[in-house]
Amino acid sequence: MEQTIVSNSEDLAARFPQMVTADTRAGYEGYIVQPEHLVKFTKKLRDELGYDYLSSLTGVDYIEEGKFEIVYHLAKTTGGPGVVFKVKIPRDKPEVASITPIYRAAEFQEREVYDLFGVRFKNHPDLRRILTWEGFEGYPLRKDWKEPYYEEDAKPFKSRWPNGQVVRSEDNNPYNDNVQYPDGFDPEEWTYTGDELIYQALRRKHGLDSDMDTDQMIINLGPQHPSTHGVFRMVTLLEGETIIDLKPVFGYLHRNHEKIGERNTWLQNMPFTDRLDYISSMSNNFGYALAVEKLMGIKPPERAEYIRVMMAELTRIVSHLISIGFLGNDVGVFFTQVLYCLEERELILDIFEAVSGSRMMCNYFRFGGVARDLPEGVLDKVKDLVFNRLPRKIDDLDRYVTNNEIFKFRAQGVGVLTAEQAIQNGASGPILRASGVPYDLRRAAPYSIYDRFEFDVCTQEHGDTYDRYLVRLDEIRQSLRILQQVVRDIPDGPVQAGKPAYQVKVPPGEAYGRVEGPKGELGYYVVSQGKPNPYRYHVRAPSFINLTSLSDMCKGEKVADAVVILGSIDIVLGEVDR
């Protein structure tokens, strides 16, 4: 696919010969940077070449070479191709400079690499475990680390069907026999220090670790809190009701997508992507299919492309409706707004159920197409929705909410994020656009057939909660516009390139596929070694990285506003924690 974000317009290896070399492995792109020049090189990219947006940062464990590779994907918010570069560091001394001072978007992503690979980032402001907990034994994404239920390196497991009979894994695999406890470990002596570390870090940062009696106090919101949209926790440092500082705590829904994904075959990962951002499963499928198709070098037929766009846009409407509805809950319109939104959502879910057989977990996309054609009558239903019902209902919603005095009072000027902060923090999707940055992947680096449709990239300029709401409302309208063009132009024909196959052949190499999901830029970084399973499967989750901005937005606001701000970021914990 030509929409690769890797720059080939300029040879960076020639421009910075002493720092970088081109990555010449077959199927790989980009550059390899000397670890000692990483910070200097990244600064040059940002300041001289205009790569102001860190899209993704992740690690790969090349155990046979004895190296970890940290992979950086950079892009420009002005659009155009991005650049990818890697740093190789030895496995026995995994240490590399942090680029968080250059791109704040790296903060959580570096913590994630530290958590899952054990790579230490020098000069990182707050290097703690992020998805697992303080005290967790081992680094799960290392190739030699085995999970408690470990059976084999790759699926399909032979042990599951010996002699044609199904065997449950716990029967022949005693629980947790891979859990490593330290020598002479005594559980009664053990104390869990994770929480205390956060509190200390907060106190120290604000000079409160003295014995002096102060008015500041630390309050936890979550993980079981009705306003956190799932199992998310915010540790807030308060003075009265004003938030001085805030630290998000993740991992309460860490479901090991990446480790399981590396054991699965390529296609087996498709249903797992559904469960990332479980409100918008079709977009998740889209991103993963794009990434793997890029590796395989195939292209879906026309009709499949149209169906894909149709499903992705319907998903966007569902996701934005839920976001707008629950924002009502957060500002105090308890369940009124949501009920209006969920009514429309049910109608769209009916379409999903008709095409894929499931309401939420659609698992509908395949490499080179979609699983099956639209059943009879679905297209008419979609037509009715996008031409008649939804535009009317969105106008209704607009009328109820947009000019509501109370809603305006709670949302305007709350949780302001400037454009510079948004770019620096790697925010994407409606958050970034509400801050006035017209960066939409459907325009900036068009994938699939988005270059054929007419639509506007919605932006607002204030970057507050109200603007994020407005952007979402506008995006629903633009999605409807795209959908109207889709149902008008959808051709007949096959929906799958070649024969559908359970086992696909994926040539060795790497690929980064990204789509503009409802929450923002959803990226999949996959590495193949020509085997039936991905060697590395990484998800660049938009909600996760959007949360980098949370503490910036909340500082100086009241506690009650933190709830509204979190609602306006629109997180889905399945994707945040993966």
Added chain:
Amino acid sequence: MEQESLNKPGYEIPPEIQQQVSVTTLDRVYNWCRRNSLWPMMFGLACCAIEMIAMAASRIDFSRFGMEVMRPSPRQADVMIVAGTVTKKMVPQIVRLYNQMPEPKYVIAMGACASGGGPFKEGYTVVSGIDRFLPVDVYIPGCPPTPQALMNGLIALQKKVDNEPIKGSRWYSKEPVPEIPVPVLGPDLMDPRNYDRIKAAGQQKAEDQAAPAEGQAVSEDGSENGSAAGQAEAGAAQVKAS
């Protein structure tokens, strides 16, 4: 009035006073009241929570069954719907919430993950089912279960409530029901009921390392209700075997 569930069968009531008079037992009238006001806890873990909300919304609307009062506080809730994947990091909180609920209390394991780990069972931070820690009353299959399936599960719970005698229920016994020990996050999730085994595994490893043979610590996750002792033996046997 739902006369069928309230009246004790076998007593003829003349039709003209059927709306005013009911012949019943204390158990029946008590359970009839309880079953029609089961308040769930507003507690969503993952994907299933969205379907739980869909059940609360207009199309299914579980307020028809007296369940619409979702309480964010465990102290006001009767039913805990464990809606989603239970991770090791979340288990201490879930157990604590359960301990805070007043009795009688019920647990519904909604979806494949809460029932047995689901698609994420093989993951390293996923607990294979909440029933390793809490007593579960109703399991609902599906990934996620449709709102209808969840409704069906709640009706199954109502039927269960119908048949509970006041005498003999664990929450009306003289002895207070013991709290479930809250697990601790250590190198892995540690259930206080299995500390002996974890300790044995740690010591075994220390001994193994003293000896030249390479030892692998063997221990079990450990969180099976009740049968911990039996498993401990099995675990010890494995330690010897390795």
